[in-house]
Amino acid sequence: MSTDQLQAYAARYGEAAIPAGAGSGPWNPVIAGLLAHRSVRAYRPDPLPAGTLDMLVATAQSAATSSNMQSWSVVAVTDAATKAAMADVAGGQRHIEQCPLFLVFLADLSRHERLAAEEGAALEGLPFLETFLVAALDAGLAAQNAVVAAESIGLSTVYIGALRNNVERVAELLNLPPGAAGVFGLCVGYADEARSAEVKPRLPQPAVLHRERYDAAGEPVHRAAYDQALASFSARHEMSAYRWTDRALSRWGRIASLHGRDGLKQALRRLGFPLR
Amino acid sequence: MSTDQLQAYAARYGEAAIPAGAGSGPWNPVIAGLLAHRSVRAYRPDPLPAGTLDMLVATAQSAATSSNMQSWSVVAVTDAATKAAMADVAGGQRHIEQCPLFLVFLADLSRHERLAAEEGAALEGLPFLETFLVAALDAGLAAQNAVVAAESIGLSTVYIGALRNNVERVAELLNLPPGAAGVFGLCVGYADEARSAEVKPRLPQPAVLHRERYDAAGEPVHRAAYDQALASFSARHEMSAYRWTDRALSRWGRIASLHGRDGLKQALRRLGFPLR
Numbered sequence: 062m063s064t065d066q067l068q069a070y071a072a073r074y075g076e077a078a079i080p081a082g083a084g085s086g087p088w089n090p091v092i093a094g095l096l097a098h099r100s101v102r103a104y105r106p107d108p109l110p111a112g113t114l115d116m117l118v119a120t121a122q123s124a125a126t127s128s129n130m131q132s133w134s135v136v137a138v139t140d141a142a143t144k145a146a147m148a149d150v151a152g153g154q155r156h157i158e159q160c161p162l163f164l165v166f167l168a169d170l171s172r173h174e175r176l177a178a179e180e181g182a183a184l185e186g187l188p189f190l191e192t193f194l195v196a197a198l199d200a201g202l203a204a205q206n207a208v209v210a211a212e213s214i215g216l217s218t219v220y221i222g223a224l225r226n227n228v229e230r231v232a233e234l235l236n237l238p239p240g241a242a243g244v245f246g247l248c249v250g251y252a253d254e255a256r257s258a259e260v261k262p263r264l265p266q267p268a269v270l271h272r273e274r275y276d277a278a279g280e281p282v283h284r285a286a287y288d289q290a291l292a293s294f295s296a297r298h299e300m301s302a303y304r305w306t307d308r309a310l311s312r313w314g315r316i317a318s319l320h321g322r323d324g325l326k327q328a329l330r331r332l333g334f335p336l337r
Numbered sequence: 338m339s340t341d342q343l344q345a346y347a348a349r350y351g352e353a354a355i356p357a358g359a360g361s362g363p364w365n366p367v368i369a370g371l372l373a374h375r376s377v378r379a380y381r382p383d384p385l386p387a388g389t390l391d392m393l394v395a396t397a398q399s400a401a402t403s404s405n406m407q408s409w410s411v412v413a414v415t416d417a418a419t420k421a422a423m424a425d426v427a428g429g430q431r432h433i434e435q436c437p438l439f440l441v442f443l444a445d446l447s448r449h450e451r452l453a454a455e456e457g458a459a460l461e462g463l464p465f466l467e468t469f470l471v472a473a474l475d476a477g478l479a480a481q482n483a484v485v486a487a488e489s490i491g492l493s494t495v496y497i498g499a500l501r502n503n504v505e506r507v508a509e510l511l512n513l514p515p516g517a518a519g520v521f522g523l524c525v526g527y528a529d530e531a532r533s534a535e536v537k538p539r540l541p542q543p544a545v546l547h548r549e550r551y552d553a554a555g556e557p558v559h560r561a562a563y564d565q566a567l568a569s570f571s572a573r574h575e576m577s578a579y580r581w582t583d584r585a586l587s588r589w590g591r592i593a594s595l596h597g598r599d600g601l602k603q604a605l606r607r608l609g610f611p612l613r
Binding site for chain 1: 346349350356357358359360361362363364365366367368370371372373374376386387388389390391392394395396398399400401402403404405406407409410411412413414415416419443447448449451452453455456458459460461462463465466467468470471473474477478480481482484485486489490494495496498501511512513514517520521536537539540542544545546547548549550551552553556557560581582584585586588589590591592594595598599601602605612613
């Protein structure tokens with residue numbers, strides 16, 4: 062294993078949990094870039110290189126899309142007032158205002174609804190949970206390509222799931238038609254390295270990867286090891302040390318901590334997704 | 338614009354629809370790789386390089402994950418009988434049997450359920466549509482990183498959304514606990530170049546990208562142009578020429594064409610996702 066490869070896996074898993082096959086495994090600059098991902102929540106105001114938006118959306122459109130239906134869209138927001146309103150929806154995440162480009166990815170069945178109306182046809186398949194899920198997943202695959210492309214030119218990103226705190230307000234701000242909803246946002250910009258983030262360790266690979274059939278037998282051991290690793294990481298890099306277990310109990314322990322997203326189903330229905 | 342850059346954008350959009358800013362935009366091997374994506378449905382039986390699975394899962398785990406909850410898992414399937422059964426679920430997609438590695442990505446809240454049980458705590462936030470969506474989107478971001486990593490070492494992939502035709506059968510085959518469900522599969526292997534696919538054109542960028550606010554005013558023109566482009570592409574590469582519009586009407590026109598996925602919501606509920 063090269064030193065670079067060793068360091069990358071150690072940063073992602075901790076030195077004690079480097080996957081056994083990783084050392085002898087494939088390695089190249091693309092893989093190194095993917096492993097080095099970190100979410101960044103502090104941005105410089107510097108503008109993006111010319112043509113960046115076109116390039117990011119082209120890579121996003123190049124991702125696979127279910128049956129080539131392309132049931133997602135993206136709204137590129139640079140207007141300061143709109144970004145401020147989005148930050149408010151997201152519980153005051155000020156990096157949305159700092160970043161020069163804020164992308165809102167939409168699950169978008171409205172294009173198909175317009176298509177059907179123009180063709181005088183009906184699309185019986187649209188009102189289902191399945192079809193919303195296709196649109197949301199396609200938006201996710203597209204966005205992740207844009208993240209990889211952005212990082213390849215030295216930009217940083219962070220996903221903003223908190224737009225789902227109030228999808229109706231997001232729809233209002235972006236003038237969305239019925240059948241379109243923002244499923245998440247993405248900040249894009251140059252990291253403020255004075256407040257830079259480190260690569261965050263993840264669960265040991267055997268806790269997430271199952272072979273042939275699901276097997277959680279080893280999970281308590283892996284979780285205990287990860288609790289220690291994340292307590293150590295958070296003590297070094299964040300306000301306070303915490304176990305992953307405690308963070309999970311805090312994040313999903315009470316309905317109030319969903320910050321309104323317990324109403325997502327009803328809100329999506331009002332935006333034109335029956336979710337049958 | 339370099340020749341490579343020009344050719345990559347022309348393949349993705351058609352020569353008449355290359356995005357205006359793309360020519361002056363950033364360009365590097367990562368971007369070139371993303372633009373060159375194609376889904377492959379014919380595989381050679383050749384084995385993967387040693388360590389590939391560990392590497393793919395490490396890149397997948399390196400993707401962003403909502404609040405670091407890591408609410409997804411992946412089952413790596415190589416067993417011939419299981420792959421054959423998966424192909425049956427997916428309506429007879431034989432590339433699932435051909436490829437040496439079939440990854441099933443799970444929305445997985447069961448890990449949090451076990452965690453809560455072991456801690457003697459309740460997780461009130463789990464039974465919501467929001468929480469399932471987080472898990473499914475996290476699985477999507479993870480999988481897309483694995484796709485990018487696979488293609489960077491010369492492998493090909495295709496997503497298999499048709500596992501959702503029968504998520505309960507998939508759960509049975511993989512011995513999934515309640516609170517885990519396969520949201521899609523991913524074939525990984527070496528493309529059989531005798532039956533290779535070309536880069537498929539996508540909708541013109543202005544049909545998908547909106548600036549500041551949603552604006553579908555130009556959509557009919559963009560859709561007409563794309564109908565022509567895809568008819569030309571399909572005449573060259575597929576069984577028959579078809580307009581994108583007709584494909585959309587066919588794919589989502591009738592409930593029967595969902596192949597059982599109109600029952601996804603009920604099936605997910607039986608698998609332990611209340612989707613409140």
